[in-house]
Amino acid sequence: MDLNKNQLSQIFTPDYIAEFMVKNIKQQYLSIHNKPNIDLIKILEPSAGKGIFLSHMIDEGFTDITAYELDQSLEAPLLNYYPNVKFKFENFLGSDSNEKFNIIIGNPPYLGQNYNAHIFQELVRTYSMCEKYFVGNMDLFYFFIHLGIEKLQPGGLLSFITTNYWLTKSNKTGIKHLKPHIVTDCFILQLIDLSKISVFKDAKGQHNCIFVLQKKYENEKQKNINKYIDVVQVNPYNNRFNEKSNKILFKNIINNENSPHLLKYKSAMTNKDLSKINGWNLQYPVDVKNVVKKIEIFCSFNGSLSYLSDFFIIRNGLILIKDEVFILKENDNLKIADSNMFIKMNNTFVKLNNDEKQKLKKLFKSKVILPFSYDKNGFSGYLIYLEKNEFKIQDLKRRNKLTEKKYPNLTAYLNQYRRELEDILRNAKENIRDIYFPRRGSLITQFDINHKRKLVNLEPYYDKEPKIFFSYISNSNVFGYTQDSYYATSDTYFLWPREGKTDIDHLFLLAYLNSKIVKFLFKAKNITIKRSKTKLEEEIPVPNISLFQFPYQIELIDIIRYLTSNLTQNIVSMDKGKFDKLKDLNLNIYSQIRDVKNFKRIIDICLLKLFGLDEEEIELLIEKYY
Ligand SMILES: C[S@@+](CC[C@H](N)C(=O)[O-])C[C@H]1O[C@@H](n2cnc3c(N)ncnc32)[C@H](O)[C@@H]1O
Known part of the structure; x- marks a missing residue:
C-alpha cells in the first residue's frame, strides 16, 4: 500500500x-x-x-x-x-x-475512517487483525x-x-x-x-x-x-x-x-x-461524585434511581421532505390579511379554507429557545402540517384523495413540487405517495401496559400540551417550555411523556432542568448536546417530589412552581403572599435574594436549599475541575 x-x-x-x-x-x-x-x-x-x-x-x-x-x-x-x-x-x-x-x-x-475508507478497506482485506477489529467511524x-x-x-x-x-x-x-x-x-x-x-x-x-x-x-x-x-x-x-x-x-x-x-x-x-x-x-473526581450522590438521593422511585429516559421519549422535531417547500414565509409565498390566509401558486394568491388555516403552524427554530420559555415572536415561518393518519385509511391512493378534497389549496401548492418531492422520497427509499406529510416527527411509538405498540399522533401535543424542549446543539442546560402551539424541526428535541406517565410535574421539572444543580450535573457527567441526546436522557436523574417531606420543603416546592410558572408566562411580579412565605421560611434564603425580580436566581437558591446543597461547595468544585 x-x-x-x-x-x-x-x-x-x-x-x-x-x-x-x-x-x-x-x-x-x-x-x-x-x-x-x-x-x-x-x-x-x-x-x-x-x-x-x-x-x-x-x-x-x-x-x-x-x-x-x-x-x-x-x-x-x-x-x-x-x-x-x-x-x-x-x-x-x-x-x-x-x-x-x-x-x-x-x-x-x-487517521479517521470516515474520510479514508479505501485505506481501511485495504487494511481489512490484507490483515486478519484489521478484519477482526474493523468498525465504521473508527480511527487508525x-x-x-x-x-x-x-x-x-x-x-x-x-x-x-x-x-x-x-x-x-x-x-x-x-x-x-x-x-x-x-x-x-x-x-x-x-x-x-x-x-x-x-x-x-x-x-x-x-x-x-x-x-x-x-x-x-x-x-x-x-x-x-x-x-x-x-x-x-x-x-x-x-x-x-x-x-x-x-x-x-x-x-x-x-x-x-x-x-x-x-x-x-x-x-x-x-x-x-x-x-x-x-x-x-x-x-x-470523588468529591464531585459525592455531591452528585447527594442530588441522586432525591431521584429514586421505588428504590431505584430514575433518569429522564424513564419518563420521556426524547425525539427531534419534524423532518420535512424539503424545508423550503413546506415552510411558508409571510409576504413571500404566504399573505395574511385580517383573519384570512392566502398561498401563492403560479404567481397568484389563493385563499385558504378554514380547515387549511388550521394546518398552517408557526414554526420555531432552536435559536429562539430561552431558559423556561422561548422568543414568541421569533418564529421562522408557517409549516404545512398535514397528518398522514387523519382519515384512518390504509389505501394510500384513497387517503391522498381525501386529503386533497379537504385541503385543496395546500395540496395543489405542494403538487407544484411533486417531481422534486417524489425524487427526494425515492432516493431515501421512502414511499413516494407521502409527499403531503412530514417525513418524521409527527408520530411516536408508545407501548401500553401490555407492551402493545401504538402510534401516537403528536399534533395535539405540539398544539397545546405542556412541552419541554431544548436545542440539538448546546453545552449548557437551557430548556424551553410552553403550553401553546410550538412546532419545530429537527434542530429541536422534545421531551414527550412516556405512556402512563401522566403525573409529570412539568413546572418543577423545568425549574430543576434549568437550575444550577443540573448545570453542575452537566459538568460532572461531561454532558454536552451535539446532535445527540443519549447522555442527557440516560444520565440526568429526575427528582421524586414525594421524597421531599419536611414542611419547609413542601413550601419551597410551592414557591419554585409558582416562580417557574411566572417565568414561563413572562410575569415579572411576585405575589406578596409568596414573598412573605420566603421571608417566613427562615432558611437564610431571603438574605441571599438581592433582586426580587430575578426569579431564576431565587429558584436556584430554593432548589439548592431543597436538595441540601451548599452553593459555595459546588462553585469551588466547578472552578477546581472544569
Ligand atoms: C504520529 S507519527 C509518530 C511518530 C513517532 N512515534 C513520534 O512520536 O514522533 C506516526 C508514524 O507512524 C508511521 N506509520 C503510519 N502507519 C504505520 C503503520 N501501519 N505501521 C508502522 N508505522 C506506521 C508514520 O510513518 C509516522 O512516522
Whole structure:
C-alpha cells in the first residue's frame, strides 16, 4: 500500500513528552514488577517516526528495543542513529501477535475512517487483525491499541499519546470493539488529560491525552480484580501553547512535585465501572461524585434511581421532505390579511379554507429557545402540517384523495413540487405517495401496559400540551417550555411523556432542568448536546417530589412552581403572599435574594436549599475541575 505523507500521519512527538512518557512508564513498570532486570524488558515502539521515543528508551537504559516504521525514507537515518534497535520497516498492523513485549509505547498514527475508507478497506482485506477489529467511524490508532494489547505480556504496560475523543464515545461511534477489548483484557492505570494545553504545534485545536494500560493476568480476570485510575489534569499557564511551561509541568509530574497547574486525583470511576458500550467519564473526581450522590438521593422511585429516559421519549422535531417547500414565509409565498390566509401558486394568491388555516403552524427554530420559555415572536415561518393518519385509511391512493378534497389549496401548492418531492422520497427509499406529510416527527411509538405498540399522533401535543424542549446543539442546560402551539424541526428535541406517565410535574421539572444543580450535573457527567441526546436522557436523574417531606420543603416546592410558572408566562411580579412565605421560611434564603425580580436566581437558591446543597461547595468544585 502506498500512502502519502498525510496518510502516514507524521506528526512527531515533542522531545519533552517522549522523555516524560518513557520515564513515566519505566517508573510504573519497575514499581509493579519489583525492580526487574532492565535488560530483560522487551520494549516496542510500533510507529517510530524519527525515533524520539527510541532515543529516550536508550537514555533510560532499555536495551531490548524493537521498532516498526512504514515510511522507507526514514530507514537510513533510523539505522544510522539507533544501530542497536531491532527495526522492522514494514506495516506494524501486519505483524505477528505472538511476538510479545513487556512495554509498548508511542504516538500511533491518527487517521479517521470516515474520510479514508479505501485505506481501511485495504487494511481489512490484507490483515486478519484489521478484519477482526474493523468498525465504521473508527480511527487508525484503534488498531494500534488492539494489536498492542494482543502483543503485551500479562502484567505488561502500554502507553500511547492520542486524541482524547475516543474516551467519551459510545459504541454507536466507532468504539464497538475497542472498549470491550480494553475492559476485558486490561486495566487503565493512568490518564493524563492534555485537553487544555496544546502539545503538537501542527494540530493546535486537537485535544490529546496520554494513557497507561496494564494487561490483566488470567487470575485477575477470573477474580474480577478492580483497580483505581489515576488522573492528572494539566492546566495551562496563560495560553494553550506554551512549550516552556509545558516542559516544566511534565518535569513536575514525573518528579511528583505539586503545581497549581496540575490537578492529580483518583478517578471516581474505577476499572470496574468502565462500560463496554458507553463513554467513559474518567475525569470524575470523588468529591464531585459525592455531591452528585447527594442530588441522586432525591431521584429514586421505588428504590431505584430514575433518569429522564424513564419518563420521556426524547425525539427531534419534524423532518420535512424539503424545508423550503413546506415552510411558508409571510409576504413571500404566504399573505395574511385580517383573519384570512392566502398561498401563492403560479404567481397568484389563493385563499385558504378554514380547515387549511388550521394546518398552517408557526414554526420555531432552536435559536429562539430561552431558559423556561422561548422568543414568541421569533418564529421562522408557517409549516404545512398535514397528518398522514387523519382519515384512518390504509389505501394510500384513497387517503391522498381525501386529503386533497379537504385541503385543496395546500395540496395543489405542494403538487407544484411533486417531481422534486417524489425524487427526494425515492432516493431515501421512502414511499413516494407521502409527499403531503412530514417525513418524521409527527408520530411516536408508545407501548401500553401490555407492551402493545401504538402510534401516537403528536399534533395535539405540539398544539397545546405542556412541552419541554431544548436545542440539538448546546453545552449548557437551557430548556424551553410552553403550553401553546410550538412546532419545530429537527434542530429541536422534545421531551414527550412516556405512556402512563401522566403525573409529570412539568413546572418543577423545568425549574430543576434549568437550575444550577443540573448545570453542575452537566459538568460532572461531561454532558454536552451535539446532535445527540443519549447522555442527557440516560444520565440526568429526575427528582421524586414525594421524597421531599419536611414542611419547609413542601413550601419551597410551592414557591419554585409558582416562580417557574411566572417565568414561563413572562410575569415579572411576585405575589406578596409568596414573598412573605420566603421571608417566613427562615432558611437564610431571603438574605441571599438581592433582586426580587430575578426569579431564576431565587429558584436556584430554593432548589439548592431543597436538595441540601451548599452553593459555595459546588462553585469551588466547578472552578477546581472544569
Ligand atoms: C504520529 S507519527 C509518530 C511518530 C513517532 N512515534 C513520534 O512520536 O514522533 C506516526 C508514524 O507512524 C508511521 N506509520 C503510519 N502507519 C504505520 C503503520 N501501519 N505501521 C508502522 N508505522 C506506521 C508514520 O510513518 C509516522 O512516522
